Amino acid sequence: MPSPDPGPATPAVLPTADALVALRERLGELDDLQQAAGLAGWDEQTKMPPGAAAARGEVLSTLSRLAHARLTDDDLHALLQQLSAATDLGDQDRRLVAAVARDADRARRVPERLVADITRHTTTAQVAWQEARAAGDYAPFRGPLEQHVAYRRELVACFPEAAHPYDVLLHNFEPDLTTERVTAVFAQLRDGLVPLIRRIADKPAPPALPGPFPVEQQRVLGMEIARAQGFDDDHWRLDDAIHPFAAALGSSDIRVTARYDDQTLTGLFAVMHEVGHGLYERQAAPTLARTTVGTGVSLGIHESQSRLWENLVGRSEAFWSHWHPRAVELFGAAALGGDDLAAFLKAINVVRPSLVRVEADEATYSLHVILRFELEVALMEGTLAVADLDAAWNTKTRELLGLDVPSPTVGVLQDIHWAYGELGYFPTYAIGNIVAAQLWTVIERDLTDLDADLAAGETSRLREWLREHVHRHGRLYSPTELLQQITGSGLDAQPFLDQLTAKYSALYDLEA
Structure with a gap:
């Protein structure tokens, strides 16, 4: 037997x-x-x-x-x-x-x-x-x-067991957040942004930069700025893509991409943005290599790094006091509307609703994210059919941004994320704006004379601060633990709203 x-x-x-x-x-x-x-x-x-x-x-x-x-x-x-x-x-x-x-x-x-x-x-x-x-x-x-x-x-x-179907998708990218919590934070964000944007809209928009900005010259300046951020030829690549992105194949192989337009400088800001992502992976602790943990703890924290470099550094007076003369040298003063730095800063910080998220200004950008979040939640709740998504997109664009969408190319088809099925990803972009502002408050306290560094084209102290407080930890801490450890608080949109209000009040001479 x-x-x-x-x-x-x-x-x-x-x-x-x-x-x-x-x-x-x-x-x-x-x-x-x-x-x-x-x-x-x-x-x-x-x-x-x-x-x-x-x-x-x-x-x-x-x-x-x-x-x-x-x-x-x-x-x-x-x-x-x-x-x-x-x-x-x-x-x-x-x-x-x-x-x-x-x-x-x-x-x-x-x-x-x-x-x-x-x-x-x-x-x-x-x-x-x-x-x-x-x-x-x-x-x-x-x-x-x-x-x-x-x-x-x-x-x-x-x-x-999920409280909301969208929670499951959100947790792929933000393991600590729920649909309920994101809805509440985004309501705070919308309530602060909409009146600020209306106040700015009552003021004359600064003249746009005349251009053109030949792509080859943009590539030259973009690479010079990337190197100042920490890019090096032994561990990085910079290539073109339809939709800019960063990919880290371990901490020693960082791939970043950009998309250039010879009528705007958006390609330069895309480079700064993607190199910000790449630095997170590049500066993870070597002991985390080949553990699956030596990467960003969440996409919101990851996005905070790219938005910090793109906006808080890359649109600042201190940064451009160093790089503006080089831009004049490459593009000519006429393309930049003259050699006046103050006028240039107003032009690159203009606030006006626009159709394309990746080209949106710092203030209206988060409204693009809220639009996508609300549509995705409706898709998962079953209150919106995919067949009606195009029309729903156009309706929400009018509601949030006051614009009509002339073509799906600059509407429902503008982002690649849904082609990847990445529902749950979009909220991380606005969360990144919020976290970047929270981190920047601490950075300004810790790094005295940071503006002097940026004005000299120097970023090593800032990179080291980010390495020590954010990058080296990889995924060892949860997003909530990491944010609490650095800032003493959880996710809070108020510092972001306060920074935008102060910045644009000065640029547009808004009344208190």
């Missing part, structure tokens, strides 16, 4: 030090798979010929399936359970184990098949988005987006 099946063998309990070694070996493999997918994704956006889209989709699907399998593996689960209960871990190892355990617990709820289907569909949807955008027609993208929404509803069903 055969012996009864004993079932799967119970993994041996290792000494804590050996268990940590085994965990790091497994995380190294997982991180390698994620970096390979990141490289394939970067190439997809920058170098890949269009005809390779279907094949690339299969590659990315396989990589995502393998990474998911590694993260949900029973042996990894056993290691994490053992180490989570261990009492002899150091603080960094304890936090690393907790972060990976959260990732694994969430991943184990999601079928491997769904992960692969979502990734495979992303490449198809991206091609459809590009074709729809080029044609100025929402219709070709409607079907692929409907499938993305269907997949996200499957994902939500894996977490039946």
Whole structure:
């Protein structure tokens, strides 16, 4: 008579030090798979010929399936359970184990098949988005987006305890936040921004910069500014993309992209923005390499780094007192409306509602994010159909920005995120504005004479402050813990509103 099946063998309990070694070996493999997918994704956006889209989709699907399998593996689960209960871990190892355990617990709820289907569909949807955008027609993208929404509803069903379906998507990017909390913070933001923007609208707009700004000269100045921020040829690349983005393939391989327009300087600000993202990854602690934890703790915190460089540094008087003469040298004084720095600062800080989020000014930008957040919540609640998204977008644009949308290319099709199915991502942009302002309040207190540094083209003290307080920790602290540790408070829109009010009151001579 055969012996009864004993079932799967119970993994041996290792000494804590050996268990940590085994965990790091497994995380190294997982991180390698994620970096390979990141490289394939970067190439997809920058170098890949269009005809390779279907094949690339299969590659990315396989990589995502393998990474998911590694993260949900029973042996990894056993290691994490053992180490989570261990009492002899150091603080960094304890936090690393907790972060990976959260990732694994969430991943184990999601079928491997769904992960692969979502990734495979992303490449198809991206091609459809590009074709729809080029044609100025929402219709070709409607079907692929409907499938993305269907997949996200499957994902939500894996977490039946969620208080709101959108919470599940939001937690992919902001693990500490809920739909209810974001709604409340965005209401505070809207209530502060709308009257400020109306007050500014009553004042004459400063003249626009005449231009043109030849792309090659923008590339030269953009690279010089990037190098001043911390870009170096041994560890970074700067390329062109339809939609600017940053991709980190580990801390020693940072890819950033930009998109230039010879009638504006938006390409320069895109470079500053993306290098800000790249610095977060570049300055993570070396001990976090190949652990999956040496990256930004949330996309809102990540976005705070890019918005800090783009706006709080990149649109400041101190910064341009150094770089304006170089801009005059490259573009000519006529293109810049003369060589007057004060006039230039007013032009690059103009506040006027516009259609395109990535080109929006610092004050109206968050209204673009609120628009997308409200639409995404409605899609997940089922109160808005994908078929009606184009019309709903146009209605909300009139409501929030007072503008009519002439074409889906500058409306519902302007962003790439929905082609990736990244519902839940957009709120992180406005959260980044809020967090950047909170951090800047502390930075100005800690770094006396920072304006003198920027006026000399020097950013090393600022970079070091960001490394020490934000970047080096990777994902060891939760977003809430990190923000509390640095600022003494949770997410709070008031510093952002206060900074905007002070800045634009001075630029536009607003009455108190």
